[in-house]
Amino acid sequence: MVHSDWGDWLPTAVADADPDGVAVWYLGCNGFVLKGSEGTTLFVDPYLGTGDPPRTVRMIPVPFDPRDVTEADAVFATHEHTDHVHGPSQAPILAETGATLYAPDDSVTVARDEEEWHDRYAVQQDQYQTVAEGDTVEVGEFTVHVEVANDPDATHPVSYVFEHDAGTVFHGGDTKPSDDFAALGERYDVDLGILAFGTVGRIPDKQTREPKRTRWYNDENQIIEAASDLQFDRLLPSHWDMWKGLTADPTALHHHARSFDYPERLDVVEIGDRVNVTGD
Template structure:
């Protein structure tokens, strides 16, 4: 039996985090994806684990960090992209609201870590270290500045693959197509707080961010990273067959445009000619949280008049989505268990307890 004198902050951290332990790691490892399908798990923010029927495992944008942990001096970090965007000075109250559903250091069998862009809630040193240490054959795929960061962290250059829009990389049985990104917040991200961007030419988006299309034998998954809405989505929809699209949805605070709104999530799906649209990212930051059922309700309102050929899917972090198995489902719910009730005699003092 434990004793209070043996309990410390360190023991509490080790015994509590990640909150799900290796439960999801085990589920993914044991999952046998059926022929003609593709499965993926939502890991929080825009992080997903994609697994093909052939057993190819792609990890995308897994972030294992935190938001604010102290009130500090109450001021925004000078030069932060949100400060540059809006002129705000008070601290952004971006608290992490999701548990850690996967243990990065128990990750096994990953064939590639793929990252959309330079922001730290997508490009994570903990994930990079875990994949590097546990999956020695894994490739690290990202745009130029993402790869430059991995190299600074110590990832060997021979493990990395730099991509720009139009590039294709085959990992196992999955073809990864890099496409244009539309993340205007990334364009005003600059590490040097003393650098002024006013009146200067912006960064080259292709060096700092890309969207991805994962083409598998079970379907094609479009990951838009943190892209805002763009008319070029329609170009991508013309160029490629897209079954499922994921977009960074959220409720933007006053004076900020950083996340895709409910209406534009529907526009994105329509432009991409997708069959399913899945909002992500709204779950993670306390100051950008939104209700994804707003997307469903607007879709119901418009679908018959506009002849939508796609459906929204409201996911839950840690949950699995399989295409095309779940393509007509509107919501995810975790398995509730207890299917074997009364398979053995129950043990209560009297039947009246029931």
């Protein structure tokens, strides 16, 4: 059971919004909501758990109860880690709205076979949809391309390119720089790109619980390298707010990005904030 620190104001704000183009809300961690001008609503990697203290300790509020979500056309997962595929966070959204879960094979295995969302949360079997690199799916007013991701800690990560008449949004999950990104930067005109950012810290090992030097996300140089190769107009850093010991200061990225052609702009947002993609 998820307990929201903020009541239902955030899902209500999403439901009530009438964006001119695409509105994007940051849910903290690596979670986002995209809503188009015609009302299509997509969730990407929403995570409302508190981690596994004392190994992973959530540092930000739980922004909503998933049962308060009344409008969703799809939930996209980038890879199989708990803070990207999480039954208590995502299955109630599917059950309440009838949305489809789009995810790579190992992520669907977690949801369907390991956590059995269809038995525990009344998710229907046809709500699981496996995708892989090179696939394209149409969800309402969005065309979604499944692309490569470079996350050595995951077994099958992917990234997503969300195309809309108003502009294009890239969500890389927990990817680090990839040799494939320069080609993607030439293929897509990305208005807003989302990449995970954090420090290197000492996190208790999963087995021994002894503190271990840990790098899960891009550092300052890696995130700008990836954003530059992908030719982002705007870079929105995510995940920097989430785990105790791995939090970071995204405003430092202004200095790292200054001498590069891309990203052209840095969008620093906090949990609950909204940004817009309008094609201007």
